[in-house]
Structures are given as structure tokens and as C-alpha cells.
Amino acid sequence: MADSRVALATAAHPDDVEFMMAGTLALLADAGYECHIFTIGNGNCGTASHTHEEIIRIRGQEGHDAAAVIGATYHNGLVNDIEIFYEPELLRQVTAIVRQIQPEIVLTQSPQDYMEDHQNSCRLTVSACFTRGMRNWITHPWVEPTLQDVFLYHCQPYGCIGPLREQILPAIVVDVTDKIDVKEEMLRRHASQKEWLDVSQGKDAYLVAMREGCEIMGQMAPKPVKYGEGFRQHLHVGHSAKDEDRLSTVLGDRVQRL
Numbered sequence: 001m002a003d004s005r006v007a008l009a010t011a012a013h014p015d016d017v018e019f020m021m022a023g024t025l026a027l028l029a030d031a032g033y034e035c036h037i038f039t040i041g042n043g044n045c046g047t048a049s050h051t052h053e054e055i056i057r058i059r060g061q062e063g064h065d066a067a068a069v070i071g072a073t074y075h076n077g078l079v080n081d082i083e084i085f086y087e088p089e090l091l092r093q094v095t096a097i098v099r100q101i102q103p104e105i106v107l108t109q110s111p112q113d114y115m116e117d118h119q120n121s122c123r124l125t126v127s128a129c130f131t132r133g134m135r136n137w138i139t140h141p142w143v144e145p146t147l148q149d150v151f152l153y154h155c156q157p158y159g160c161i162g163p164l165r166e167q168i169l170p171a172i173v174v175d176v177t178d179k180i181d182v183k184e185e186m187l188r189r190h191a192s193q194k195e196w197l198d199v200s201q202g203k204d205a206y207l208v209a210m211r212e213g214c215e216i217m218g219q220m221a222p223k224p225v226k227y228g229e230g231f232r233q234h235l236h237v238g239h240s241a242k243d244e245d246r247l248s249t250v251l252g253d254r255v256q257r258l
């Protein structure tokens with residue numbers, strides 16, 4: 001299979017990527033990767049004041065603005081929050097986007113996480129990568145199948161635990177210390193979420209929580225770093241010809257294996 005120098009980060013909601021994976025995506029951008037962020041949900045439930053139409057427009061713009069910080073392209077959500085189901089029509093649409101982007105490295109959410117939207121977005125992404133090359137898997141809109149290798153990684157679930165309180169440990173930690181300010185800048189672009197959470201949880205609470213999460217990840221590395229992002233790599237079968245940790249190949253000693 002041919003190589004592409006394209007990276008894609010997917011998640012359920014606008015700001016999920018910025019919270020959990022943006023430091024690593026920023027490093028990939030520095031390494032010369034064309035970067036994309038795609039949220040499957042449109043973020044319509046993330047408000048206590050705006051109408052449905054207003055908040056979808058606002059959060060779409062925030063997604064574009066955050067992606068622009070690292071020169072990435074943002075792809076708007078396809079369905080409403082809480083309506084992210086693992087079902088054929090949505091999978092056809094997600095596969096169409098994966099075929100259009102043709103990513104080599106894909107970052108997505110954890111198969112176990114506190115929210116069903118996150119888990120379902122993860123499953124849709126995994127299956128869209130798997131079906132990218134299947135001629136008889138019809139996408140909406142139709143996009144020709146693609147055959148590039150895909151190296152797929154799952155970020156950590158919120159709080160490093162699954163919905164049944166099971167502990168989820170990362171397999172690798174990426175040192176994102178150099179990118180923590182960029183990551184925070186991307187998260188700040190989601191101003192509607194910051195305003196909402198400032199009221200309910202205290203000023204800048206979600207920026208503080210992001211940094212604390214990265215500090216905890218950084219401490220988990222065998223040689224601790226100030227700020228880290230943790231990932232587990234998906235089994236390569238069906239995704240790439242060879243079993244390789246492409247993230248480590250590209251980012252070198254910034255990646256530590258636990």
C-alpha cells in the first residue's frame with residue numbers, strides 16, 4: 001500500500017479533539033503532515049442559552065477557528081449530539097469523509113469512555129477506516145475506495161477510566177510539552193464551551209482540567225515529561241499491511257512506550 005502524509009483526528013463533539021489529542025496533531029503538523037479534524041456530532045447540545053440553529057453555527061465556526069491554529073482543515077459534524085449511533089447510513093457518510101481525506105495516521109476516541117457518543121464515534125471511525133478500500137461498501141456521497149495504510153490510535157478516555165470504572169492505561173505517551181500552549185489556544189477557540197463551563201464549574205476550569213490531564217499523562221511516561229497525551233494503537237489487521245507504530249516512527253523519541 002502507498003504512504004500518504006495526511007493525519008486525521010476524529011471525535012464526537014467540537015472540542016473533544018482539542019481536549020485529548022491536539023498536542024499530538026500539532027506535532028504531526030510540524031512533521032509535515034496535512035492535518036484534518038472531523039467531529040461526527042455538531043455540538044447542538046452544548047449550550048444552555050442558544051437555539052439549535054445558533055449553536056450548530058457557532059460550534060462549527062469554533063471548530064474551524066481551532067483547527068486553523070495549526071493549519072488543519074475542519075470537517076463539520078454530520079448529526080446532532082446524542083444521535084451518534086453505530087448505524088449504516090451514518091457509517092456510509094463517515095466512510096465517505098475518510099475516503100476523501102485518505103489519512104495515514106488516524107487519532108480517535110477510546111472504545112471505552114463515559115459517553116456513548118464518544119464510544120460510537122470511535123466505532124464509526126474504526127469501521128470507516130476498515131471499509132475505506134471496499135468497493136461494494138457504498139458511501140454517501142459515493143467516493144472511490146482508497147488503499148493507503150492506516151495507523152489508528154485511540155486517545156485516553158476522560159479520567160483514564162471506562163464506563164464500568166475500569167482503569168484504562170495508555171500504551172504510549174507522546175511528549176506534548178512544546179505544544180501545550182498551542183493546545184490551550186485551540187481549546188480557547190471553543191469560546192461557547194468556555195463561557196458555559198466557566199459559569200457552571202468556575203473560570204477557566206476546562207483549560208485547567210486539560211493541563212492537569214496532560215500532567216498526569218506526562219507522569220505516566222517511563223521518563224516523565226511535563227505534559228503528555230496517552231494513546232493505545234489499534235490492531236493493524238485490516239488497516240495496514242505491516243504491524244508498525246507509525247506515530248513513533250514519525251515523532252521519534254517524543255513517544256515513549258509504557
Ligand SMILES: [Zn+2]
Nearest residue numbers: 012013016118
Ligand atoms: Zn465529547
